[in-house]
Amino acid sequence: MGAGPGIKTTTKQEAAMFIQAWWRGTLVRRTLLHASLRAWIIQRWWKQMLVKLMEKKKRLSLQFYAQQEWAVVKLQSWVRMWRLRLRYCRLLHAVRIIQIYWRWHICQTRGFIQGRYNLKESQLNLQLEISLGLQACKVQQCIPLPVNE
Numbered sequence: 617m618g619a620g621p622g623i624k625t626t627t628k629q630e631a632a633m634f635i636q637a638w639w640r641g642t643l644v645r646r647t648l649l650h651a652s653l654r655a656w657i658i659q660r661w662w663k664q665m666l667v668k669l670m671e672k673k674k675r676l677s678l679q680f681y682a683q684q685e686w687a688v689v690k691l692q693s694w695v696r697m698w699r700l701r702l703r704y705c706r707l708l709h710a711v712r713i714i715q716i717y718w719r720w721h722i723c724q725t726r727g728f729i730q731g732r733y734n735l736k737e738s739q740l741n742l743q744l745e746i747s748l749g750l751q752a753c754k755v756q757q758c759i760p761l762p763v764n765e
Contacts, residue, residue: 738762 731744744755 729744729746731742733743734741738761740759740761742755742757742759746753746755
């Protein structure tokens with residue numbers, strides 16, 4: 617059979633083509649594996665960068681929020697302080713009015729002395745008004761003064 621060696625040649629060529637195809641497929645798969653690993657590494661790095669950027673944005677927004685809250689709290693404390701001071705001033709004014717009326721009432725019930733005097737030459741003219749509640753007493757007196765001549 618003369619076809620025998622031709623069959624072997626074809627089988628050797630096919631085997632060689634099979635080995636070459638397998639090797640090319642292995643190279644392609646290895647290249648694709650390396651490319652996919654590199655793409656995965658880049659994607660992983662990019663995701664980490666996005667997480668860092670998001671954390672930075674969150675931190676900045678939290679700082680801004682805290683700053684606003686602090687300003688609001690400070691403003692509220694100032695308003696409360698102003699309102700308390702206003703209330704204190706009103707109470708102080710009311711206390712002063714009550715004290716004035718109380719002192720006037722005490723003077724009216726205990727009494728007081730009002731008077732005037734006039735000094736002429738050798739005489740002291742004295743006018744006194746003594747008030748004890750509803751009772752009043754007026755005293756006028758001329759007192760001679762001893763004068764050394």
